[in-house]
Amino acid sequence: SLSYPRLLMALPLSSRRLSLPVSPQAAMTKLAQWLCGLALLGSAWAALALAPPGLQPPAPLRQALLPLPVYLLVAFGCYSLATVGYRVATFNDCEEAAAELQEHIRAARADLRRQGLRL
Amino acid sequence: MAARGPGRVSVLLPTYNERDNLPLVVWLLVRTFGDSGIDFEIIIIDDGSPDGTQEVAQQLEKIYGSDKIFFLFPSGTAYIHGMKYATGNFIVIMDADLSHHPKFIPEFIRKQKEGNFDIVSGTRYKGNGGVYGWDLKRKLISRGANFLTQVLLRPGASDLTGSFRLYRKEVLEKLMEKCVSQGYVFQMEMIVRARQLGFTIGEVPISFVDRVYGESKLGGNEIVSFLKGLLTLFATT
Numbered sequence: 001s002l003s004y005p006r007l008l009m010a011l012p013l014s015s016r017r018l019s020l021p022v023s024p025q026a027a028m029t030k031l032a033q034w035l036c037g038l039a040l041l042g043s044a045w046a047a048l049a050l051a052p053p054g055l056q057p058p059a060p061l062r063q064a065l066l067p068l069p070v071y072l073l074v075a076f077g078c079y080s081l082a083t084v085g086y087r088v089a090t091f092n093d094c095e096e097a098a099a100e101l102q103e104h105i106r107a108a109r110a111d112l113r114r115q116g117l118r119l
Numbered sequence: 120m121a122a123r124g125p126g127r128v129s130v131l132l133p134t135y136n137e138r139d140n141l142p143l144v145v146w147l148l149v150r151t152f153g154d155s156g157i158d159f160e161i162i163i164i165d166d167g168s169p170d171g172t173q174e175v176a177q178q179l180e181k182i183y184g185s186d187k188i189f190f191l192f193p194s195g196t197a198y199i200h201g202m203k204y205a206t207g208n209f210i211v212i213m214d215a216d217l218s219h220h221p222k223f224i225p226e227f228i229r230k231q232k233e234g235n236f237d238i239v240s241g242t243r244y245k246g247n248g249g250v251y252g253w254d255l256k257r258k259l260i261s262r263g264a265n266f267l268t269q270v271l272l273r274p275g276a277s278d279l280t281g282s283f284r285l286y287r288k289e290v291l292e293k294l295m296e297k298c299v300s301q302g303y304v305f306q307m308e309m310i311v312r313a314r315q316l317g318f319t320i321g322e323v324p325i326s327f328v329d330r331v332y333g334e335s336k337l338g339g340n341e342i343v344s345f346l347k348g349l350l351t352l353f354a355t356t
Contacts, residue, residue, distance in 0.1 A: 030272055030352075087265075115182050
């Protein structure tokens with residue numbers, strides 16, 4: 001019978017490598033990187049959390065592992081909301097830049113008129 | 120023609136219906152370069168504006184001299200066309216509607232020298248960069264989209280959709296060959312491809328003064344095409 005540890009071993013080496021190729025020409029696409037990362041983590045989780053009775057890790061560990069993907073998703077969701085919220089709140093309002101621009105526009109119009117531009 | 124120093128900057132200004140803003144942008148550019156002693160030329164590429172932008176461009180050419188400013192009729196992509204005529208070693212791409220202030224260009228140049236960067240990108244999201252004229256909803260969309268882009272593409276630059284940048288001429292030429300998208304996504308693709316090709320990117324905080332937002336709200340269509348573009352870049356780069 002096919003056990004989960006054996007399935008893990010059957011994964012190609014490239015997707016188990018944690019560092020990805022660095023040279024500009026040979027880099028994986030971001031999608032491929034994500035799929036590899038998810039496959040890696042997913043298979044590790046499946047191997048441990050869904051193992052048949054003979055190969056199960058101790059009960060407390062299994063209890064923590066089973067809902068882990070959902071926890072991580074929720075945690076990422078919270079992180080995203082907090083980060084975007086913080087960045088919106090601290091988004092600089094360039095009042096002085098706008099005021100300065102108005103001044104410059106006035107000066108520019110006057111000068112251009114003098115130089116003969118028909119506005 | 121005056122001798123061209125190695126630090127000459129060519130400013131590419133694609134315009135459409137910028138009859139009012141174009142003279143102001145050009146005046147600011149001339150003043151900025153004059154004050155900082157940087158050798159420059161301005162290339163205006165107008166896409167057949169019905170409001171008389173072309174006449175204004177030609178008047179400006181007469182006022183400032185055609186070794187400093189010249190006007191091109193568009194042929195194909197404005198950038199590619201403009202680049203053929205650019206004589207500078209550095210090319211600045213910016214908006215002609217006064218949302219980008221020329222005063223940042225000397226800072227771009229300083230930054231470029233500092234790190235010998237291939238590209239210097241103006242960022243609204245870091246340091247004292249920022250925006251004027253956006254309401255909460257617009258800021259939320261902007262930061263949300265940028266966050267999504269950072270998570271998916273990990274681009275190594277904080278402002279991917281910004282269009283105020285300085286490029287080395289050879290770098291821009293190389294990138295224009297490879298980039299295929301349009302609009303916001305085009306700006307993003309430039310940065311992503313630049314990283315793929317191993318080009319270095321420096322950043323300078325800029326202020327973006329949006330005087331147009333009130334008239335042209337960010338529509339559902341633009342958001343959808345942004346997402347499509349983002350996912351395409353995610354899957355292909």
